[in-house]
Amino acid sequence: MSELITPGNLSHLHLLINHFPTVGLTVAFALLVISIISDSEAMKHDTMRPTAFGMLFAIAVMTLPVFTTGLAAEGAIEKVAGVSKQAMDAHENSALLAFVVLELAGAAAWFGLWRWRRTRRIPPGLTILTFILSAVSLGLMTIAASIGGGIRHPEILADPNTAGTQSMFSISASAVAFFVNGRGHQWVWPTLESAHFVGMTLWFGVLLLANLRLMGWFTRIPYPALHRLLPWALLGFGVNEVSGMMFYIATPKGYTTNVMFYWKLLFLLIAAADLLYLTVWPQAWRTEAGTPSHTRERVIGAAALASFVAVMYCGRMLPFLGNSF
Amino acid sequence: MSLGWTVVFVNFGIIVLVYVLGKLIDSAAERYDSRND
Amino acid sequence: MMTYLTALHDSAFSTWIREAETVWAFPTVLTIHTFGMMLLVGCAWVMDLRLLGVGRTIPIGPLRPLFRLMWFAFWINLATGLLLFIADPERKATSILFWSKMLLIVINLPLITRLERSLYRETPEPTVVSGGTKRLAAASAALWAGTIFAGRLLGYM
Numbered sequence: 001m002s003e004l005i006t007p008g009n010l011s012h013l014h015l016l017i018n019h020f021p022t023v024g025l026t027v028a029f030a031l032l033v034i035s036i037i038s039d040s041e042a043m044k045h046d047t048m049r050p051t052a053f054g055m056l057f058a059i060a061v062m063t064l065p066v067f068t069t070g071l072a073a074e075g076a077i078e079k080v081a082g083v084s085k086q087a088m089d090a091h092e093n094s095a096l097l098a099f100v101v102l103e104l105a106g107a108a109a110w111f112g113l114w115r116w117r118r119t120r121r122i123p124p125g126l127t128i129l130t131f132i133l134s135a136v137s138l139g140l141m142t143i144a145a146s147i148g149g150g151i152r153h154p155e156i157l158a159d160p161n162t163a164g165t166q167s168m169f170s171i172s173a174s175a176v177a178f179f180v181n182g183r184g185h186q187w188v189w190p191t192l193e194s195a196h197f198v199g200m201t202l203w204f205g206v207l208l209l210a211n212l213r214l215m216g217w218f219t220r221i222p223y224p225a226l227h228r229l230l231p232w233a234l235l236g237f238g239v240n241e242v243s244g245m246m247f248y249i250a251t252p253k254g255y256t257t258n259v260m261f262y263w264k265l266l267f268l269l270i271a272a273a274d275l276l277y278l279t280v281w282p283q284a285w286r287t288e289a290g291t292p293s294h295t296r297e298r299v300i301g302a303a304a305l306a307s308f309v310a311v312m313y314c315g316r317m318l319p320f321l322g323n324s325f
Numbered sequence: 326m327s328l329g330w331t332v333v334f335v336n337f338g339i340i341v342l343v344y345v346l347g348k349l350i351d352s353a354a355e356r357y358d359s360r361n362d
Numbered sequence: 363m364m365t366y367l368t369a370l371h372d373s374a375f376s377t378w379i380r381e382a383e384t385v386w387a388f389p390t391v392l393t394i395h396t397f398g399m400m401l402l403v404g405c406a407w408v409m410d411l412r413l414l415g416v417g418r419t420i421p422i423g424p425l426r427p428l429f430r431l432m433w434f435a436f437w438i439n440l441a442t443g444l445l446l447f448i449a450d451p452e453r454k455a456t457s458i459l460f461w462s463k464m465l466l467i468v469i470n471l472p473l474i475t476r477l478e479r480s481l482y483r484e485t486p487e488p489t490v491v492s493g494g495t496k497r498l499a500a501a502s503a504a505l506w507a508g509t510i511f512a513g514r515l516l517g518y519m
Contacts, residue, residue: 111350118358187331194336194514197399198507202343205404209428218424225419228358231350232411235343309397316396320389329459333511340507351416 002259002322007076010256014069018148020062021102021141028055029134036131049127050116053109054280056134060106061272064241065265067099068248070148072256083151087164089174091148094167096176096249098140103241105133110234110279117227117280143167173249180250189250192243199243202236204308207271210278215301216293223287230279237275258322264314267307274304367451379449388449395442399513402435403506406474413481413491413499423487429478436471453519463512470505473498 035049043049074088108130112122146156147167154160180188206229212218213226248255255261277300278284287293293301370376379387405428412420447454454460477498481488 115357118354123357187328187335190328190515190518191332191335194332194511195339197510197514198336198340201400201403201510202407204400205406205408208401208404209408218427220424221420225417225421228351228354228417228419229408229411231354232347232416235347239339239343312396312400313393316393317385317389320385329511329515332515333508336511337504337507347411348416355418 001263005257005259005262010069010072010076014066014073017062017066017069018145020059021066021098021137022145024055024059024062025102025134025138025141028052028059029138031055032131032134036127045116045121049122050113050280053112053116053122053130054276056109056130057106057113057276060103060109061269063099063102064268067095067245068255068261068265070095071248071252075253075256084164087147087151090164090166090170091144091151092173093170094140094144094147096171096173097169098137098144100171101133101140102137105130105137107234107238108133110275111231113276113280114227114230117285118224140169143169176246177250180246189247192246195239196243196247199236199239200312203233203240204236204312206230206233206236207274207278207308208305211274211301211304214278214284214287214293214297216298219291223285227278227285230275233275255318258318260314260318260322264311264318267310267314270307271304271311274300274307277304363455364452367455370448370451373448376448376451379445388446391442391445391449395439395446398435398439398442399510402432402439403510405429405432405435406502406506410499410503413477414496415491421487422481422489422491423485426478426482426486429474432474450519454516457516457519459512459516459519463509463516466505466509466512470502470509473502473505477502 029052031048032052035043035052038044038048070092074092077083078085078088108126112126112130115126116122144167147165149156150160150163154163157163179185180192209218210226210230210233213221213223218226283294283297287297379391382388409425409428409432411417412422412425477495480495480498481491
């Protein structure tokens, strides 16, 4: 598998999946707008708005590998003639801000879905919040994408000489890296690692119970009661995403060419899909107290639990398998 | 030595923050879930 | 004492865990230990959160098997922890960090036993959680957090 990690493939992967937070986000945002301005109650509450929220959540999840492959692509092409480090840094910094806002939009969208499943209504406040966050992230992604295009195609810019100009809407990746790695900051990495374990045990505990319920254990607990714990899984995962991204931005070379990290991301995507399933799928929600589970739910639960363990395994094995550190 | 304590304090801070946020969300659920019954 | 620990360190088994080129030695033991931690503390967080009043619609009676899961995970970690100790006995045995972690665990285990007993003493389906039980749950959760931190810092030795 590790022979697939070539500079060409890494750049290509980034160029492939960066369509999610650009094209995908545009479509999702459009659906959200339509659901807001539509007069149809059905569109608002039963169909289009939950769909738009679900898309936003999925796109936010997919953008995690988009960001990570971006750094991998940088590593792949930084030695190529005509590629400016300045342009790549400007792109990375604007992408980082856009990514942060998008993740917040995805979280807001998830909360909207969670409320929708529980009461068949999405609270107006959550709709407004999600709308604002996705609008802002769409704008920021547009800027980031344009700067990114300028890395290899300066002809798309009004003034090709401006390729690599830093946008003011940025988070400095090197500042993040300095915070994590800088002299006198030895406490940061161990602190982040401990936080990463705390977040991991939290999301695993909640999703373990929820998936075991899907599989037919703990049948005397009504599923909607467990569903109420799902925000804790998101919080745990949030701690891990923040700490994980800080590890990644601070020392990308330790991850971008390590095949275990890509496996970890893949299993994380499966875990996120499980969270979405647990949050909104009617078959999950309708798991009645005392009734046996269907085969499909058992398979989904088992696959989800296996992928959680796989995420932990890949993360724990990063320094041993693959070539980290 | 002090590095260890920094790890402990910052992380307990993170745990408290997560706990407070989670509790707020759960109280909101307690209030709003039954509204549509 | 140190001579025994040094002999242990020089033993074939310890050397194998520590230095074998295979992924089945130290990395695997460490990964299983991490899995045990994830399972043990994961169940503990959920139980403690419920007892602290989160997710009040979850009935407490049916949660009791979580304690079984926690003990299962504990035995896994006792075994793998022993192997990790054997791999590096001198440094671990002389480390305040290591003994702090053991202390936290040794305080937590009877606490959890007491928690389960007091929770289900009156009825197998408790509906109210007493203040004392809440305090036990909060204390246990804090002790697990401390155990995680001590364990993670040990990894830097």
